[in-house]
Amino acid sequence: MLPSIRTILDLAIVQTAEPVVLSGLDRLQHEVRWVHVSETRNMTGLLRGGEMVLGTGLAIGHGVGAITAYLSHLERAGAVALLVELTNALEQQATDLRVAAGAVTMPVITVARRVRFVEITETVHRMIVADQLDKLERARGVHETFTTLSLESAGAADIVRRAAELIDAPVVLEDLAHLVVAHSAQGRSAPELLLDWEGRSRSTHLRDRTERAGPEAWLQTPVGTRTQRWGRLIVPVLTKDDDDAKMILERASQALSINRLAEKDQWELSHQAQAGLLHELRQPHAISLQDVEARAQALGLKAASTYAPVVICVEDGLGEVTDALASLHEDRVILEAVAFAVRASRSSALVATLQAGNIGVVLAIPDGAAEAALLERFCHTLNTQLSGARVVLGVSASRGNIIDAAAGLDEALHVARTAATLPGERKALYRSSDVRLRGLLALFRDDPRAQVFAESELAGILGSHDAADLALLRRFLNSGGNKAALARTGYVSRPTLYARLARLEEQLGVDLADAESRTSLHVALLLHDLRLLR
Template identity: 40%
Template sequence: MPLSVRDVLALEPLRAGSPQVVAGAERLARPVRWVHVSQLSDLTGLLRGGELVLTTAEGPAGARDEPALSAYLARLDAAGAAGVVIEAVGPASGGETGADERPRGGESRPPGGGSGLGAERLDADGPDWAEALARAAEGLRFPVILLRQEVRFVDVTEAVHSQIVNEHYEELKFAQRTHEAFTTLSLEHAALETVVGRAAALSGTAVVFEDVAHRVLASTPGPGGSTVDLLTGWERRSRLAPELDRTGVGGGEDWLHTPVVVHQRVWGRLVMPDARGTDGGLAPRVRMVLERAAQALSLRLMAEQDQADVERRAQGGLLNDLAEGRVSAEPEALARAEAVGLRPGARYLPLALRFAHPPAADPLDVQRRDRRHLEAVVRAAKAAGISALVTANHTGEIRVLFSCAGPTQEDRLLERFAGLLDQQLPGSGQHGAGQHRRIGVGHGASSLLAAARRLPEAAHIAEVAAGMDGAERPFHRSADLRLRGLLSLLRDNRHLQAFAETELYRILEDEARNGPGLLGLLRDYLAVNGNKNALARRTRLSRPTLYTRIAAIERLLGVDLEDPESRACLYVALLTRDLVAPHTRTP
């Protein structure tokens, strides 16, 4: 950080002078660019701004004429001086050692060694001088410091200049470190969250990346800060900070922000809401980090297909954090969800969608197909007037979190959404798209966290429903799964798998030797609960043929199909086989 007047006063050479701030104590954070020693009454043209002026009571600062003293201080202020330090020594204070007899550095003197003022001197040891200085400095923008003990100005200049040089060196090292950090992230195609997190770590303040609609795509709170405080009411607060075409400060909260530009189009902006500096200034390091991070984000976004990809990724990251317990507080969950575009609701509903499709050998075809499904889900939710968070995983499964007004609206919203989704999906005008997708619905909740943590439940329901008949259902809940849902949970259990194999192995061996037929008939028999009249109509087999084949099944399996327990065991065995190896299921 730049050296301030307060920092200079803390250095040993000045502390030895017992410094007293007689005016401008609230301005001690002003940065010091250099130190200038002078007894001249007018330094106009000699200062470039940011200098701390060192002088003594022998110079114009010791004048008894208060108007002259005020004019002297005003000229320093107008020249941009960071402050003035006045040593109360020399003839004006009765000291025996003159200022010209002591080492000085960077010193300006009028011709002849005098002060340039013929005014009568104030008593530098008396309280009236400090009071006069305070009155003369009223309304000025810099601090006035009085030294009651003699100091060596050359020691002060050496100490300050050494600090300034060191600070410049540290700034160069920080700039190099910042450059290397964001260059590495760009080369690694780091995620937006990673870039924003690194910016927050380097700057020591909160950082938020938003799109042009003021939806938060990535954020990291500052040290000791919270996501709730950072993101609550973000869209409203962000709209009060006007967009700028370059790095700047704006809005009621004085946010520091810079645009993120991709292909000459403003994509969003990177914001540091808490980056305000003291005295209205901003640390150069903070601005540097902000701008380098914005450049890294621009490079990262160039690789994205479109803005929707980034929005989905932001929503997906949040849904994963919520479902996997990385967010534990409801206020934080609500703040983050609203910031990425979810309207608050009285109730939240978790969904998962699976799509039936023929296998594709080309990975690009799979990606394009999954992308079409995701876009269809997003369009259907918007068309239904539903506020939702949507994401897709690598298997093509899509997870959704709906916001709704209450539990009484759930079924109506789900039916409307399912109908609109079927219109969006390929094949909607032929045999109906509903047979190609399954929607699993988890238990809704008034808590966003509770609903999000039921997304795995919705995914399980969709997975089980994908192996069921029932294309006429617009969606499935846990009550629709029953035994199939339980077996799906247990399908990896080796005891259950061994049970199914034991029940069916003889008929499976017969199918392997003689071809399919009896296993399909067994399925039909169990589907009509052993009703032979219904079975005959279903299979269109003559009664003699039907009875002969049923008897063959009973001989193979060694069971009586009229026995309810036998039918139940075989039904469980067939369901288990379907869940473990769904490709073996006969139609």
């Protein structure tokens, strides 16, 4: 930092001259940009601001009026302090100077002993040059840090965390909707930092340059190109050095902008932040509800009395998926449709890709809202948006807090994936009660014992490579084992049907008239179908 007026007065060479401060005691902490020796009365054009002027009293004049005029002129010219050596001054001039000093706010200092001005200037200028070198070295280090992060394609969270460490203060990155997409509390409490973030943020308007603004005097800098601003970086507290913090924020902003241009995807940041929180909640480790609520609300999830875990399972995609990029594009389309459906239902949500083709949603049910009606509206809008896709929606029982709702996504995923195997016309939404026995069997489909059971029950026709046999068995079982009812459907002629069923009994080695045999076959067939679902 630049030396302050007090720092200069504390120098040994100044102290030996016995300095006396006549005015401006409350301004001794002001920084001195340069030291200027002058005996000229007219300083117009000679100062640039921030200088401490040294003189022997020749320029100050005589009489209170003349001295006051000189001091006022010096202050208007930009001087931050005046040090006058009065060793040769008349007593009256010294008295007039003390009176005149009361008319200005800048510090006016006198020394009673002779002092070598050249030693003061040399000492102070070395301090100023050293400060400038320190700032250059600091700027170079910061530049290298964020350049490395850019080259490594670091995520927004890493860039924000590094900025917070360098500033030693919390840093928040938000988008233009005032939703927090990354933050680093830097040792502070996240709930306290993000409390009512959206409301507080809306009261502090986005500025085109780095500055403090708003009722809380937030230090902020825009993020994005001049024509495509997409967010801002904020330090919502006071810092040790605002100039240093501004420099760091601007370099962090540039790194974010460069990475954003490389990604060409503004929407992705918010989704990544939501996905990060949801995946963190699904891990088996403790995380406080207060922390989760603060982070979720900063991401746009409104506080609610209940939250519904919903999973969207893509059956056959939005077309032929030929590679990983196409799969990612498909999930992106689904995610954008989900975001639209959430807005249309006047709710809020956390959304994340659980695995390719399966999107998890923690949907807030606003207080007083009818859950069934809201879910119906959400599903209708989503299916309208995805008219070219076959999707199945599974929902688990609503929970009273976000952590429990995130845990319920596994059940909702199970319901959605099981419902995808159900025959007949699709429902808008499925719950556990809709998948019944099929849902129970889905839990055990990968159990080797279940596989052995299904294969042994169906061995007689699985080895025949005849899909018609499986189809016949399925239709027969779905008809409740009623041969006459199956024949009336016009599937095949009655004599042909009876002959094929007799051959099926022989292949399977069971009596199809036996209820327990039909039950075993039905369970085996369900397990076989579920095994094919991946």
